[in-house]
Structures are given as C-alpha cells and as structure tokens.
Amino acid sequence: MQLRIEKSNQLKPLPEDESKLGFGIHFTDHMFLLNYDEGEGWHDARIVPYASIPLDPAAMVLHYGQEVFEGLKAYRTPEGNIQLFRPEENFKRLNLSNERVCIPQIDEQFALEALKELLKIDERWVPHNVGTSLYIRPFIFATDAHVGVRAGAHYLFIIIMSPVGAYYAAGLAPINIYVERKYVRAVKGGTGTAKTGGNYSASLKAQQLANLQDCAQVLWLDGIDKEYIEEVGAMNVFFVIDDKVITPSLEGSILSGITRKSSIALLQSWGYTVEERRLSIKEIIEANRNGTLKEAFGTGTAAVISPMGLLRVDDEDIIINNREIGPISQRLYDELTGIQRGTLQDTYGWITPV
Numbered sequence: 001m002q003l004r005i006e007k008s009n010q011l012k013p014l015p016e017d018e019s020k021l022g023f024g025i026h027f028t029d030h031m032f033l034l035n036y037d038e039g040e041g042w043h044d045a046r047i048v049p050y051a052s053i054p055l056d057p058a059a060m061v062l063h064y065g066q067e068v069f070e071g072l073k074a075y076r077t078p079e080g081n082i083q084l085f086r087p088e089e090n091f092k093r094l095n096l097s098n099e100r101v102c103i104p105q106i107d108e109q110f111a112l113e114a115l116k117e118l119l120k121i122d123e124r125w126v127p128h129n130v131g132t133s134l135y136i137r138p139f140i141f142a143t144d145a146h147v148g149v150r151a152g153a154h155y156l157f158i159i160i161m162s163p164v165g166a167y168y169a170a171g172l173a174p175i176n177i178y179v180e181r182k183y184v185r186a187v188k189g190g191t192g193t194a195k196t197g198g199n200y201s202a203s204l205k206a207q208q209l210a211n212l213q214d215c216a217q218v219l220w221l222d223g224i225d226k227e228y229i230e231e232v233g234a235m236n237v238f239f240v241i242d243d244k245v246i247t248p249s250l251e252g253s254i255l256s257g258i259t260r261k262s263s264i265a266l267l268q269s270w271g272y273t274v275e276e277r278r279l280s281i282k283e284i285i286e287a288n289r290n291g292t293l294k295e296a297f298g299t300g301t302a303a304v305i306s307p308m309g310l311l312r313v314d315d316e317d318i319i320i321n322n323r324e325i326g327p328i329s330q331r332l333y334d335e336l337t338g339i340q341r342g343t344l345q346d347t348y349g350w351i352t353p354v
Contacts, residue, residue: 001045001107003114007121008049014163018129021165023302028122028134028161032114036104038153045110047118050160060152061141065198068097069139071301072258074119074161074354076126076133077342082119082354085340087112089258094138096256097194102151103140111138112352115159119354127163130341131171135164135302167234167302168216172333174309174323177232177296178210179219179281181314185230185253187223192230192253199255203233215312217298221281223253229279235298235306236260239279240328241287242294249276259299263332265348272328281313288318295326304340305333 008029015026027050035044061067072090074082091108098105115136119126126134138159142152168175183206186192191199206218219237222228229248231237236257238247245267250256267274287293296308309323320326338344339351 001042001110003117004044004046005117005121006046006048014124018127018132018163019165021127021132021163023164023167024135024162026163028125028163030118030121031161032118032157032159034106034114034157036155036157042104042106042157045114047114047121053156053158055143056145058145058147059142060144060146063147064142064149065196065201066101066103066142066152067139067197068094068101068103068141069137069195069197070094070097071195072136072138073133073164073301073340074126074136075340075342076128079342080128081342082123082126083340083342084115084119084352084354086258086262086350087115087352089261090138093195093256093258094140097196098140100191100194101196103142103155106140106157111157111159116354118159118161122161123354125161125163129165132163132165133340135162136160137162167300168306172305172307172325174307174320174325175216176214176310176312177217177219177308178206178213178215179311179313180206180209180221181226182206184223184226185220185233188252190223190253193250193255195255200233207233213312215310219311227280227282229281229284230254232298234302235300237296237298237308238263239284239287239293240295240326241283242292244273244275245328246275246277246279248279251278257299257301259301259304259336262336262348262350263299263305266332266335267328270331284311285313285316285318288320293318293320295328296320297326297329297332299332304336305329 220230298306307329311318
C-alpha cells in the first residue's frame with residue numbers, strides 16, 4: 001500500500017515549557033489516516049495536516065460505540081534520537097481489540113511503518129526533558145451513516161500524537177486508590193480484554209466517586225463476586241506480599257498490558273517469584289493486618305509505574321509502605337524508563353529506532 005504525504009504549510013508553535021506539558025493537551029502538526037470500505041478493504045493511506053474530521057450525525061460509532069484504540073509513546077534519547085518501546089505489541093493488541101468488536105484486521109507492519117513516517121515528519125514535537133515523551137494514540141471507528149445495530153461496513157483508522165509529561169500531577173509520588181464495591185467495569189466474556197471506549201465510559205461513575213474521596217483511581221473488583229481484584233482504571237496492578245510479587249491473572253476481563261508483560265519479564269529476570277493468579281481484596285486486607293503487604297503499584301503506558309500509597313476499602317484505609325515508593329516499584333520504574341529513553345541497554349529487543 002502506498003502512503004501519501006501532505007505536509008502542513010503552517011506549523012504550530014511548540015509548547016514553551018516542557019515541564020508544564022500536562023497530558024493529552026497539545027497535538028502535533030500532522031496525523032495519519034486510513035479508510036476501510038467493505039469490498040475494497042483498507043485503502044488511501046495518508047499523512048495530512050492535523051484537522052477536524054467530517055462525520056455524519058448518524059455515524060455508527062456515535063450511536064453504538066464500535067471503536068478501539070491504543071496508546072504508546074516515542075522517546076527522545078540523550079543523543080537526540082527517537083525510539084519506540086515495543087510498538088509491535090500495541091498493533092498486535094489493536095487487532096485483538098478489532099476482532100472482539102468486529103472491526104477488520106489491519107496490517108500491523110504497515111501501521112508501524114506509517115507511524116515511523118509520521119514521527120519523522122513531526123519529530124520536532126518529541127520533547128527532550130527527562131520524564132517527557134510523545135504520546136501516540138492510534139484508533140479506529142465505524143463511520144457508516146446508519147441507525148441500526150450491526151457491525152459497520154466503513155471505518156476510519158487514525159493516529160494522532162501529543163507531547164506529554166507525567167500522567168499524574170504528583171509524578172511518581174504514591175497515589176490514593178478507591179476500591180469500588182458497587183459498580184463493575186467488565187466481566188468474563190465481555191469487552192474487558194479489548195481496548196475499547198465503552199470500557200472507559202463504564203468507569204466514569206466510579207471515578208467520580210473516587211475523586212470525591214481524594215483518590216486518583218478506582219481499583220476494580222470482578223463483576224460476579226465483587227471480591228477478586230482486576231485492574232485500576234488506567235493500569236494493571238501488582239502487590240508485593242512477603243517475598244512474592246502477585247498480579248491478577250488474565251481470565252477474560254482484564255486488559256493484557258504491555259507494561260505489565262514487560263514488568264513480569266524484568267521481575268523474573270531479577271529472580272523474583274511472580275504469581276499470576278486470582279487475588280481477593282480480603283487477602284490484601286489480611287496481608288496488611290499481618291504486616292506482609294510490602295508494596296502495591298500499577299503499570300501502564302501512560303504512567304509506566306505508579307506506586308499506591310493508600311487503598312480505601314469500604315471504611316478502612318490501608319496505608320502501604322508508609323506512603324513511600326517501594327524498592328521494587330522504584331527499580332522497575334528506573335529500568336523501564338532507562339530502556340525507553342536509551343540510558344540503559346536494551347537486552348530484550350524491546351526498542352524500535354525511528
């Protein structure tokens with residue numbers, strides 16, 4: 001497939017202060033688009049100036065939510081080069097999400113090559129400061145002008161990019177987490193394993209409740225028993241109990257995180273015992289009471305590693321590691337960000353140069 005490139009005649013000013021980028025606020029000069037029409041397949045690959053998208057009011061995505069997305073980052077090395085962290089895993093997962101919500105499969109290798117071209121065109125947007133990166137958002141949605149429940153016949157695949165700082169304003173400081181007992185995010189057999197917008201809209205009510213209790217995120221329990229830990233709104237989760245690192249197993253309702261997968265590989269290479277299994281909130285409460293709960297942290301592309309300082313469970317506050325960053329959380333953060341930014345050697349083959 002040929003890639004058509006149309007460069008902007010008027011470039012935007014870059015953000016003046018890289019220390020105040022925030023997250024998802026600024027967007028680069030260009031974007032990638034690819035159309036799908038039934039009978040023709042994916043076609044008309046192009047990089048064009050960033051602009052609004054014309055969309056029919058009857059577009060099926062607006063009524064039935066047939067949409068998937070991904071999130072990955074480009075990093076600036078100390079030498080000024082640009083590199084990606086395991087991007088092939090993101091496009092592989094995008095296709096898994098596509099399969100779940102009946103969107104046609106994309107050519108993963110072509111998508112990666114198109115992203116590289118987009119990055120070369122907009123390379124000036126990749127920030128230089130430590131702790132910053134260029135967030136990349138690929139997404140696909142149904143565009144059919146049709147009111148009626150069915151899979152679409154027409155889709156638009158877009159990649160946009162945004163220079164970002166830390167996902168949480170507090171950076172690497174441990175955050176407060178609200179354990180949700182009433183609402184559920186996903187169940188086995190649902191769309192929890194797909195990265196689709198509906199999962200996130202389902203989380204908003206509980207997130208509002210968490211914010212009212214001075215908590216940054218919601219810890220979701222399973223949808224059947226409301227007892228077993230699943231994931232945090234934007235992250236997979238890990239708990240250090242005694243000398244073991246435990247994370248909920250992927251049983252059909254949890255997103256398979258790329259940072260989660262990378263963290264497990266690192267921990268095992270360092271000699272830690274990592275258990276992927278069902279983990280109840282009762283076990284966490286008991287581990288806290290008997291002094292064996294050492295650390296808790298989330299993993300995800302946006303925050304990389306996010307230590308948890310407090311779990312609010314019903315009327316009980318569980319303080320974790322005196323609200324300080326634990327040694328495992330810190331080591332994982334240092335290793336992952338070091339590999340991503342090119343200050344540590346990549347011995348796993350995770351880095352893709354641009």
